[in-house]
Amino acid sequence: MALVIKARVDLFQGEVRQLLTGAIGPVVSFVRSVARRVRTRAVLKCPVDTGRLRSAHREEVGVRRGQVYGFVANDVEYAEMVHDGTGPHIIRPRRPGGVLRFEKGGEVVFTTHVNHPGTRAQPWLREAMEEVAVPAGFRIVR
Incomplete structure (x- = not known):
């Protein structure tokens, strides 16, 4: 858009x-x-x-x-x-059954969703x- x-x-x-x-x-x-x-x-x-x-x-x-x-x-x-x-929203993996991967505090984190606070x-x-x-x-x- x-x-x-x-x-x-x-x-x-x-x-x-x-x-x-x-x-x-x-x-x-x-x-x-x-x-x-x-x-x-x-x-x-x-x-x-x-x-x-x-x-x-x-x-x-x-x-x-x-x-x-x-x-x-x-x-x-x-x-x-x-x-x-953007307002607060949930970020989910693109593929069903997938996971999100990111680093936080020097450690790799895997999760099924993230609560984004918005921008x-x-x-x-x-x-x-x-x-x-x-x-x-x-x-x-x-």
Whole structure:
């Protein structure tokens, strides 16, 4: 599941006239510029362990049914859990009848489940949106 945080821009009639000036190109360029800056900021704010999460950010900008859209996403399967955190949960082996193996206090432990306390949220992408897109006139929606 991809982590996608979108921003919506509400423009007033005068702003629309200024941006459009007869073509949608300037609006697309504006949205692309903001999306690129959000992606750059998100990469810098992203928590790093192996670097896989940091390297998986992507941006997309386009026009669909006459509306300009843009978003920054991270497609790593655990991105949402890191971004939003997790509550306490039980970890079980992948295979039925299997065991978990890990080290604790220098000793190897084998068990059938672990009660994980959960992890705190690290909302780097939302923070990047708030720092870059909101001052540019976008409103964050999720």
